[in-house]
Amino acid sequence: MEGWLKVFIGGADGEEFLASIHGRKDCISCHGGAPGVVSKEEAHAGLIVDPSEDMENGCNAACHSETKHYENSVHWTQAGYFAAFRDRAGFDLRDHPELAAGFAQDCSSCHASCGDCHISQPKNVGGGLISAHRVNRTPDMKRNCTACHGSRVGDEYQGLNLYGSPDVHYRSEAMLCVDCHSAEEMHGDNTNPSTRYAVEAMPQCEDCHSEVSQANSYHLVHFDELACQACHSQDYKNCNACHVGDGITGESYAAFKIGRNPIPELRDPEYVVLRHVPIASDTYANWGQPELDEFAALPSWKYASPHNIRRWTARTQVEEGMECYESCHGSPNRSDGWFLRAVDLESMTESEREANSHLVVPDGPPHEW
């Protein structure tokens, strides 16, 4: 997006904005700056680029009481980052200025204000007004949602990776992010969750597929113990480069692993899809934290929700002549098998093995576990 277009209020969208309740407000009342001057520099003195960053006096305080809980949502708080660091380090990084500065530099751009979803593109992709400052009730899927959630969710959902097909729900762009992810989920529910999986309003497949638990013999047997994605998602991206420091610099890769549920307190299935995250004990060394003393407190295989659902996948389809259960029940005890087994931990450090050992399933076919 060209720089001038990022701040241009023109065209039909611009006219619509200027005629709207937001557009009729005096610009300076929200954005600051200096009135009655001549130069750009003078006019922009004290400019507030994103007024919605001010939770005390911004959108929610001014008019939008319906989103007053947003200050507790993970989009705003980034609580998941702090919780993961705290669990692995044994203390809160925000209590240490040097670490807080590292976070501000490397991680804080993933924080989203009201404006990042409803007015402009998010700051971490360069910002810029989406519809000439028109306030969009519904965020734009590609310019807002997948602008941040693009490298895994967005690309997989749209089938833009070299592996896999688009998610069945995306066929002909039939369903956009907001069709499943409600405003209630995005704006928070005042529970101050430390992970998105703790948000009550997070969507479930059964919200739409209400009768599916009895749909076929596989569902009758496995519905309560297996996450839907274990059968119905395709291979998905596992990131392999950390966002801070130089510790892990590999290329991301597509893989598929079913293991024990790492968050049974939040999600029901006993077996879920797992993705490996690029974390090492020295990940934050360049922030001044050489080692994470409690690294084994959290697994590096995380609960995953791949957005590449299909009815027919490598799990649900078998070659002609094979028994219907062979895809899963015949999966080998090797690292190229579909289950997270002891063999997958062999190349890990001792502390990472310890962190993940409770997620591993036994060798052998599932009906013998």
Added chain:
Amino acid sequence: MIIRLLLVVLLSIGMIACSDEDDQMATMPDVATKATCLDCHTSETMLKATVAPDPPLPADEGEG
């Protein structure tokens, strides 16, 4: 007759050129007399002339 026709064509071209220039000028706010926020931010010409190019974004895959 041909000369008259030629004069009419040349005059028309001249008027079109002037008209384009006038349009350009019309979209430039008169900053010398204290332009408002909207005077500049609704002017494509002004913004193209004054907005500095963005620094390149870091090459980052992002978490999501």
